[in-house]
Amino acid sequence: MANGERTVAFGQSGALSVLDRLGTWLSAHKLETLVGPVDGKRVGDFGAGYEARTARRLVGRAAEIVIVDLALAEDLLGLPGVRAIEGRLPAAMAEIADASIDVALAVSVLEHLDEPDAMLSELHRVLAPGGVLFVNVPSWAGKRFLEFSAFRLGLSPAVEMDDHKTYYDPRDLWPMLVRAGFVPHNVRCRRHKFGLNTYALCRVGTS
Numbered sequence: 001m002a003n004g005e006r007t008v009a010f011g012q013s014g015a016l017s018v019l020d021r022l023g024t025w026l027s028a029h030k031l032e033t034l035v036g037p038v039d040g041k042r043v044g045d046f047g048a049g050y051e052a053r054t055a056r057r058l059v060g061r062a063a064e065i066v067i068v069d070l071a072l073a074e075d076l077l078g079l080p081g082v083r084a085i086e087g088r089l090p091a092a093m094a095e096i097a098d099a100s101i102d103v104a105l106a107v108s109v110l111e112h113l114d115e116p117d118a119m120l121s122e123l124h125r126v127l128a129p130g131g132v133l134f135v136n137v138p139s140w141a142g143k144r145f146l147e148f149s150a151f152r153l154g155l156s157p158a159v160e161m162d163d164h165k166t167y168y169d170p171r172d173l174w175p176m177l178v179r180a181g182f183v184p185h186n187v188r189c190r191r192h193k194f195g196l197n198t199y200a201l202c203r204v205g206t207s
Contacts, residue, residue: 009049042066042102043066045065046119060081090119102132112163120179121179127204135200137173139169169191182202
């Protein structure tokens, strides 16, 4: 990272660790459980990672997939129904039209951003009426586990931990979602992954 700014996407500099692969799988499983089928829907994966592993699973099912990150694998450009946008969040969101996404994903993204509130406002903007946002972030309890794994055991990339700007318990994330425009009764925000992460499921009203 130059001058404190991230310069590579997650997974761009090498293979994922066992813990990272497990975390990705658990988040994808939670997504399918909470959001339900994405067949025929317009999906946006924001901070998708270099390989956009979650988005790849949805090719052929979603009507359209928009993936955004600092850098993306070249083969993603040729996948059917995939629109790849390289850029820094939240600025890169300017390329996405209002109310054009049915399912928005922000998995392990907010903790890396200098402007998480602006990112959540952008996510609310691009969601269509009836659309849903799934957010996953590390909790404050997860901070200790992640740093022990990275700095003491070497099981996670230390550079990822050093790029974290903050951590989120439900009481931290919930008011941010409300400020972004989500109505409180449409926001579900809870801990999961043994309390090491916080997730939120937010729906946009149809009226």
